[in-house]
Amino acid sequence: MKVYFDNNATTPLHPEVKKELIEAMGMFGNPSSMHAWGREARANVEDARSRVAGFIGAHDDEIVFVGSGSEANNTVLSLFVCASNQCIPGTKMRSSIITTKIEHPCVLETSECLAHRGARVKYLNVDRYGKVDLDQLAGMLGDDVGLVSVMMANNEIGTLQDIATISKMVHECGALMHTDAVQAVGKIPVDVAALGVDFLTISAHKIYGPKGVGALYVKKGIPYCPFIRGGHQERGRRAGTENTLGILGLGKAVEMRQLEMEAEEKRLASMKAILKKGIEERIDDIYFNGHPTDSLSGTLNVSFPGAEGEAILLYLDLEGIAVSTGSACASGSLDPSHVLLATGVDAERAHGSIRISLGRESTMQEVEYMLDILPKTIKRIRDMSTAYIKGGTHAASR
Numbered sequence: 307m308k309v310y311f312d313n314n315a316t317t318p319l320h321p322e323v324k325k326e327l328i329e330a331m332g333m334f335g336n337p338s339s340m341h342a343w344g345r346e347a348r349a350n351v352e353d354a355r356s357r358v359a360g361f362i363g364a365h366d367d368e369i370v371f372v373g374s375g376s377e378a379n380n381t382v383l384s385l386f387v388c389a390s391n392q393c394i395p396g397t398k399m400r401s402s403i404i405t406t407k408i409e410h411p412c413v414l415e416t417s418e419c420l421a422h423r424g425a426r427v428k429y430l431n432v433d434r435y436g437k438v439d440l441d442q443l444a445g446m447l448g449d450d451v452g453l454v455s456v457m458m459a460n461n462e463i464g465t466l467q468d469i470a471t472i473s474k475m476v477h478e479c480g481a482l483m484h485t486d487a488v489q490a491v492g493k494i495p496v497d498v499a500a501l502g503v504d505f506l507t508i509s510a511h512k513i514y515g516p517k518g519v520g521a522l523y524v525k526k527g528i529p530y531c532p533f534i535r536g537g538h539q540e541r542g543r544r545a546g547t548e549n550t551l552g553i554l555g556l557g558k559a560v561e562m563r564q565l566e567m568e569a570e571e572k573r574l575a576s577m578k579a580i581l582k583k584g585i586e587e588r589i590d591d592i593y594f595n596g597h598p599t600d601s602l603s604g605t606l607n608v609s610f611p612g613a614e615g616e617a618i619l620l621y622l623d624l625e626g627i628a629v630s631t632g633s634a635c636a637s638g639s640l641d642p643s644h645v646l647l648a649t650g651v652d653a654e655r656a657h658g659s660i661r662i663s664l665g666r667e668s669t670m671q672e673v674e675y676m677l678d679i680l681p682k683t684i685k686r687i688r689d690m691s692t693a694y695i696k697g698g699t700h701a702a703s704r
Contacts, residue, residue, distance in 0.1 A: 307671075311676065313604060314604075315663070317511060317666075318667060327551055333346060336547055338538070350557075351550060354556055354558075355371070357560045358557060361496075361560045362496050362508075363500070367526070368498075368526055372520050372521065372544055377520065379413050383413065383417060386482075387420050401425065403427045403451075403452065403455070404446055404481075406432060408462075408463075409486065428451075430456070431648070434649050435597040436465035436595075438456060438468075447481065453484060455484040456484075457486040458490040460489070462661055463605065464596050464597075464607065465601050466490070469501045470500060473503055474502060482504045482528065483504050485503050485506050489602065492512065492560070493513075493571060493602055493604070494571070510555060516551070516555040518552050519553055532544060578606055580673055581606060584677040585608060585677070589681050593655060595646055607660070610658045610659070610684050610687075612687070615658055622679065622680070625683070627676060629663075631643075
């Protein structure tokens with residue numbers, strides 16, 4: 307059996323998205339051209355823009371198409387430095403950025419880079435469930451803060467943040483608010499007005515759309531400076547010929563999410579509960595990471611002391627099961643998850659963690675197969691371990 311439980315890393319194309327892309331393969335016109343071929347492409351781009359905007363409660367002209375969620379996040383953070391250096395006429399933003407210790411690497415590494423360029427970066431702690439410390443945020447906010455960036459749903463542990471409350475706090479001090487909603491959009495209802503954000507990031511391939519395309523919501527009237535220059539595309543906000551097919555795919559993916567999301571998330575929540583209970587009943591000495599209730603319905607992160615996450619992943623792969631040891635963008639690293647470390651998990655336990663992320667194609671039969679294979683896998687690895695001791699008894703002597 308082949309089981310794909312790594313949907314937080316990427317999702318398979320929705321059949322309707324695939325169908326739409328195949329039918330549109332002959333549409334090669336440049337959306338910036340004024341002839342019929344160009345007008346056809348432009349019409350498709352604008353239709354997709356309307357779909358994305360409507361899905362999150364935005365206006366069409368508040369949506370900027372980009373190449374990925376990482377590009378969108380880089381755009382927002384780099385905008386801050388640009389504005390602080392007065393590249394935007396009449397704008398002088400404050401000198402500090404606040405983000406969290408559990409953000410995606412594209413936010414953390416960009417923030418580190420900006421710190422070398424003169425920005426002051428402050429990092430929020432989280433509790434053992436991955437929730438932002440709001441009291442600490444209140445103490446950090448001041449007239450020096452220009453931007454706060456907090457992800458809506460964590461990609462590794464699935465914990466959801468109270469973005470509406472955070473946005474209110476941020477705006478009360480006169481700063482701007484950004485949320486990386488890549489893992490949230492299409493899984494839970496997202497409305498930019500209710501959230502009160504100034505910027506919001508979306509990625510197509512997390513919601514059964516194509517790779518290489520995303521969108522950035524930019525609230526009307528908010529200062530903006532292009533991250534990629536050299537063209538008039540996207541109303542001058544992102545240079546480069548639009549990825550027409552990718553944008554069309556994102557628009558269709560959003561349309562399908564609107565139709566399927568509510569029922570699917572209930573189904574995934576039920577499957578996750580069964581999977582969690584089954585792991586608890588069949589495997590000793592385990593720890594679940596992330597918030598027990600306020601989290602994504604398809605994300606389950608669990609630690610198995612005495613079993614390396616990489617070994618678990620490889621043994622499961624041999625049985626046809628795909629999982630992750632954390633963020634796909636950090637999969638080449640041997641370092642323990644920065645997210646788990648930030649929640650207080652020690653390095654050893656963090657190393658023994660896997661992320662199981664369910665999706666629209668996941669089935670109960672696959673969950674049952676996982677519950678059959680995973681206990682055998684953990685026992686096999688622990689029995690080979692020279693370090694694992696439970697209850698004071700070496701695993702090999704039990």
